Amino acid sequence: MRKGRSAFTLIEMLIAVSIFSIMMLYLYKTYSTLNISNANLEKEVSKIQKIQKIKKVIFLDFTLGIFNPRGMVLINNREKNEDFVVLQSSHSLHRRVNPYVTYIVKDKILYRLESLKKFRSYELSSDAKFDVDVIGEVKSFRIYKTTKKTQSYLVAIKFKSMDDILLKVNPLNEY
Template sequence: MRRAFTLVELMVSVAILSLIMIFLYKSYAELNISNKIYEKEVTKIEKIELLKKTIYLDFSLLKPSSVNIINESKTEDVFYAQTSHSIHDRINPYIAYIVKEKKLYRLESLKQFKEYPLGVESEFEGDYLGDVEIFRVYKSQDQKSNEYLVNIEFQMKNEILLKIKALNSK
């Protein structure tokens, strides 16, 4: 009658257990690598979606009578308007989308933007939105529709193309 394992049986079981642990560790390491890659992609998508939401709310809640679109070049526009959307807790702020040295900025102020380039007395909070190749805003030809087409092409090859109807059509 045998009551214990032999040394050979213990060595074989330890070797098998070691092989299983090596494969489990390798799988765990690869899982961590793929999670980092997915986290970067999800962060990039979240940033683009937040930017789309901000642009959509700015344009859909703007006051159409306050809109001023200045065509700077074939690839850049300057956009001024008053909106009821604020990301800096202001009531009915004036906003501007400006491209400066291929960088897109969103400016928000309690005072109306009257000229471009902005004067020294301008007071605003600026938000950097990204490096862009193209920033264009087109207003619908139909004066009653108050629709805008916003085209942004980022240097990272992401593109935003939004058709937005202003809800404040008064």
């Protein structure tokens, strides 16, 4: 009579290893799918963060605009889908005090220029000193001003590869 088994048989070991291998295969597939989902989610989050950053910059530029009697914002319609916008704001990305901020479209790319001197025309002079921020490639960039006594602006930007922006802005420094 046998007293008891002290070890697994070879068949029991093969069955256990087979079951473990099948479980690992499914776990690896699940892990791979999770990594793909995380990569897609990361791309979408970065797109949303970029759009939110652009909205924040535009919002702060216009809401912190400095009032002057002739109007706070100079809007010049360059083409059907492009505006040239100049304003003085207390918002600065480059540590300037009350800079002039210009939004300009060149070769379908929207730029934000920040300078201590006001740009008078669309053509930039060679002696102008400014910092440039690239906003993105656009189909159209338009700024609309309300005709009412209160100054508010509607910023409409259609991007080629990002979500469009439609933003209503009311200046805080209004008199």
